Amino acid sequence: MRVVLTGGGTGGHIYPALAIAREIARQHPEATFLYIGTDKGLESRIVPREGIPFKAVEISGLKRKLSLENVKTAWKFIRSVSRSKQLLREFRPDVVIGTGGYVCGPVVFAASRLRIPTIIHEQNVEPGLTNKFLARFVNAVCVSFEESLGHFPQKKTTVTGNPRATEVLLGNALAGRASLNVPLGKRIVLIVGGSRGARAINEATRELLKDVSAYPDTHFVYVTGEVHYEAITVSLSDWQLPENVTLLPYVHNMPDVLAATDVIVNRAGASFLAEITALGVPAILIPSPYVTNNHQEKNARGLERAGAAMVILERELSGQRLQQALDSLLRDPQHWQQMREASLKLGKPDAASAIYQVVKHVGKS
Template sequence: MKIVISGGGTGGHIYPALALIKEIKRHEPDSQVLYIGTVRGLEADLVPKEGIPFKSVYITGFKRSLSFENVKTIVRFIKAARRARKLIKQFAPDAVVGTGGYVCGPVVYAASSLRIPTLIHEQNVIPGLTNKFLSRYATRIAVSFGGSSAYFPREKTVITGNPRATEVAMADRRAGLLSLGIPQGKKHVLIVGGSRGARAINDAVLNLIPQLPGYPDYHFIYVTGDVHYKKVMTVIEEQGKIPDNITVRPFIYNMPEVLAGTDLIVNRAGASFLAEITSLGLPSILIPSPYVTNNHQEKNARWLEEQGAASVILETELTSERLLDEIDSILSDSGKDAGMRKAARSLGQPEAAELVYKELKTITGT
């Protein structure tokens, strides 16, 4: 099988694409994949590191308000679609897959114009503008949540879950901790602010670091995001000796393995992340980003909270004291911890990548 995959901007669009590629390779080791993204997106860094051929197009997203910039974006879309069409014709794929982000727009549209089977994957309950636009051209629409189906043509739409869930569910717990040099025998708390980090979460964590020696049974893994790392480390060093029970990293490339070795996760509430933690049955403290379209992160977070799988702290309510108290209240209460794990696991979809792969096989007739 030859597949073109496109997805970009944030890890929430890229990681499901990478997980699907691994699933395709697991079934068909000789398959060929070409990834089309943008040079400015996170995919330009992550995809080549996985040894996957990468090509780029230049495109920007639409503004939701009336703006002359949207006229420029239309021109860029047309140019990007022409380049994508050329790349696709050269590669001659059996199908083209879009996993979200505005780069998928010209790529999937170009494939459709060439009458190549296409599949788009929607991670969030509320779809983004790009996938809403592409839904009229796509051969198949795969969604992570049943609630997304109402936004798409029923005859094209299937509920598969998020492919990232499969990759994380199969990860090696011990390998993740060893890769970071983290000691065994403690309860591990992973704190991440999304693929690029989050200032509000960083500020709260910086204020609680001096208190960490008082929690020797916990080891904290703190991922700052590349753009925040230097500033964060400067502040930590100014505080004095770095506590022994914290590991600070700008970014983690083997996140599935590290997640598998985690006992509690603190993060935003992006859809791919929720797929990851539910596939592992991890309790979580969710701090939804208030800066996303349609406030979908808070809706995602509240859904998990209602099921008993997560605790939610809004960014406006976030303090170091509140965060540390919430962490301790979960990890120090075995009944609460076990209940959240059971609830999270009941929501997981570890077979998601397999289901998306089967849909690809269906639309290509192979």
């Protein structure tokens, strides 16, 4: 099987594509892959480290308002479609899979014009502009949330979940505890604002840390993000960090740590939500207000409606508000258990396998 993957701009588009590649490789050890992205996107650095050949096209995203930049983008799109056709003819894929981001546009569109079977995967509740555009041309659409179904043609859309959910189940809770030096019997609260951190979450957490000694049976793992770590370390230097707090810039073994986590505080990126619902981790979500079309809040509200998470908007966030939310989980085992069960009901741990089934079906059609 020969597979072209495309998706980029953020890890939320790239890592699902890589998870799909790993599932296809598991099912077809002889499979070969090509990843098409942009030189400027994160994919140009992440994908080669995974050992997957990478080729680039030049493209930029459309603005949501009429502008001269959109005229330039339209011209780049035409050129990128031509470049994509060239790459596709050379590689001769059996299927092309797009996981979002504007680079998917010319690649998947070119594949559809060449009558190569095509699939797109949408991670968020609210689809991005590129996937909305591509939906009319592709053979199949895979979505992560039931709530996304109304945005795509019904006959070719399947709820598969996010393939990152499959990978997180490989985490080892004992290894996660050992890496943090947290003994069995202590609950773990993981506070993280994404790979780069989030200033608002960091400010609220600094307030919260003054009172965490009131939870002697709980260990707090506070991940600042690498860009904030030094400044936060300095800001905390005038008082002693409680013994039940671990301060880290980044977590490299996140699947292991997540497997050991009892409550998580984080943003509401789609891949992250797929991971925590696969594991059934009760969550306090603080959606980023700085993303396109406010899709993180829409993701978070879906979990909130299902009873799997509590949502605090960034403008309402404070140390006190965060502590109140944590109290309702840490001091009420029944509430925690209800949220865990609701989270597990939303989880789709077999997402990668479900997408592979769509790949097989499209490849035969």
